[in-house]
Structures are given as structure tokens and as C-alpha cells.
Amino acid sequence: MVSFLKQGVIIFAVIATFVNTDIDVDCGKDYVTVKWRVHPDLVSNAARLFLGNCLPSQFIVLPTGGEAIFIYSLNDCKFKRLLTGNRVIYTNQLTYRPYGKPEPAVFTYQIKCVYNGSEELDPRFLQSAYGSVKGNGELVFHMGLLNENLTAMARTNVILRGSFIPIWAAVEQGDHQPLLLLMDECVAALTAELQPETQVYPIITNHGCLVDGKAERSKFLSRYHSSAIVLYLNSFKFDMGQEVYIHCNLVAWDPEELNESRKACHYVEENEQWELLDDVLQSSLCNCCDSKCSSRLKRGVPSEPQGLVQNSVIGPLIIVEN
Incomplete structure (x- = not known):
């Protein structure tokens, strides 16, 4: 695991809490809803949670931590589109970036929505x-x-x-x-x-x-x-x-x-x-x-x-x- 040094303190314990992070993905017709429940230590850092380049549409503080909710069109947030045969696949990443770029994200999670194509594609x-x-x-x-x-x-x-x-x-x-x-x-x-x-x-x-x-x-x-x-x-x-x-x-x-x-x-x-x-x-x-x-x-x-x-x-x- 990569460690990050900030003000003389090695920060890595919080990152480990993401291993069992609770993430729900609902792929709609032309949009996606992602619910990401995070550790209490990250509630104050919700602005560093991203879907692609999008911030949470809503953030709810819970007794057990917080929930970041992303509701976006598949044309937003830099979703990537891949076509294979008659399947249309949209992919993106959830990331936690405690530090600004060019520092890398300390946590990533792949989001994927797969749709069957229709005759309208042809x-x-x-x-x-x-x-x-x-x-x-x-x-x-x-x-x-x-x-x-x-x-x-x-x-x-x-x-x-x-x-x-x-x-x-x-x-x-x-x-x-x-x-x-x-x-x-x-x-x-x-x-x-x-x-x-x-x-x-x-x-x-x-x-x-x-x-x-x-x-x-x-x-x-x-x-x-x-x-x-x-x-x-x-x-x-x-x-x-x-x-x-x-x-x-x-x-x-x-x-x-x-x-x-x-x-x-x-x-x-x-x-x-x-x-x-x-x-x-x-x-x-x-x-x-x-x-x-x-x-x-x-x-x-x-x-x-x-x-x-x-x-x-x-x-x-x-x-x-x-």
C-alpha cells in the first residue's frame, strides 16, 4: 500500500477502511445512480469523493458515517463508452482524492453499466x-x-x-x-x-x-x-x-x-x-x-x-x- 506523508504523519489507516466499502450502482436507461457509504473519518472530506470528474449530487451524514449519492447522465462525468457487437458498455471510476492533482487517487472503484443495443443504433x-x-x-x-x-x-x-x-x-x-x-x-x-x-x-x-x-x-x-x-x-x-x-x-x-x-x-x-x-x-x-x-x-x-x-x-x- 502506498503511504502519504502530510505534516510529518503517515496516513494510511483510513485508506484501509475502503476495502469493505458499501457501494450500490443502479444503471438507468440513460443515467446512473451510485450510493457510496463511507467511513465517519471521511464525512468532513466529502468534496474529495468523485465519480469521474463529478462531485456527489448529494451527501447525507449518517450515525455510522456518510453516504455520497451520485445521480448523473451517462453523457456526463467523463463516462467512457465501448461498443461490442450490439452491447453498449459505459465505464467510469469512483475515486477518493485526499490531495489535489497530480497526486494519484488513494482509492478507486470501477463503475460499469452494460446495455443491449437496439435497432436504433443501425x-x-x-x-x-x-x-x-x-x-x-x-x-x-x-x-x-x-x-x-x-x-x-x-x-x-x-x-x-x-x-x-x-x-x-x-x-x-x-x-x-x-x-x-x-x-x-x-x-x-x-x-x-x-x-x-x-x-x-x-x-x-x-x-x-x-x-x-x-x-x-x-x-x-x-x-x-x-x-x-x-x-x-x-x-x-x-x-x-x-x-x-x-x-x-x-x-x-x-x-x-x-x-x-x-x-x-x-x-x-x-x-x-x-x-x-x-x-x-x-x-x-x-x-x-x-x-x-x-x-x-x-x-x-x-x-x-x-x-x-x-x-x-x-x-x-x-x-x-x-
């Missing part, structure tokens, strides 16, 4: 064969341009300069286990076919690192389903009037076997760090994005490299002045 355009490429086995891949509302396939290939280009990709997986769709590599080019001499603009490199996000604010949008991904690409980089093609390698992968060579990472400017799209708690997998990520693969999908599609392409896209 927009109608998931069934579209637009830009489909048949992969190995029963996997069928789709890639296309969405409209600005992200509700259907775009009706035009004309993009206003300064707007974002929503590029959607998905995989129909048949009888396979639930798979996670990843963009392993994406580049922009002025031709529909890539040749060795073709000049390209790198968008995603290094096995899933959205390098364009550091300079141009491009990002991955939150997933509505593990079998689909949306790349939100800034159009500022492209010259007006040119025909632009987006080439991507798509990979269907076991969501439980993410590693440096199978991941989706984007740069979050406000945090000044790389984050893993599908589980922020595993963002250490993105640490290699500024250097070189390992190409060593774990065996995730049967008959590897099941699901790899080379040079999936959409275009031409035409950038025009607003």
Missing part, C-alpha cells in the same frame, strides 16, 4: 450496398460519403471548403462473432487507382493513427455500432476544383484483441494526447502514434488476415468555395 444506410467490397468468407464491406446530418448517404460529391467530410465504413459480418471495424490506413490522392509513383496525402497511418487530426482537427466520431466507423475529415487540406479520392484499408477485428497494430486512435487537442476511440482506458496503445507502431499481430479473427480489404476507395470528391 441507421438504414447500413444496409446499403453503396461502395461495397466483398471480403473473405461472408464479410461484406461498405464505404461511402454521408450527408452533413449523418443520417443517410450523401446525394452529392461536392464538398464546401472548410466543412468536414464524413466518411462512413461498415462491415456486414453474417454469422461471424461480433467484429470491430477499423481503418488501418487511409490516404487522399488525385486518382482512383494508386500506383507506386502516385502522390498521396496521409490521413491514417501507423496502423490506425489518425495523423491528420493533429494539424487539421479531423477525428473519429463516436461509434453507433462496433461494425461501423465514421471518419470526420477536415476539407481545408484539399485544393478547390480538384477531384479527390480517399483510399482506405479496412479491417474487421476481434474487439477483445486490440493492440498496437489493430486500433483506432485520434488526437484530442484539449487533452493534448492520443486517445483510443473504443476504450479511453486503453489509450496507451496509441502512445506509438508519434513514432512507429508494432506490426506484430495477435490472432483475433479466424483465418487471419480475415477481413482485410486493400484500397477501398470513394470519390471523386470536389471541393468548392462556400
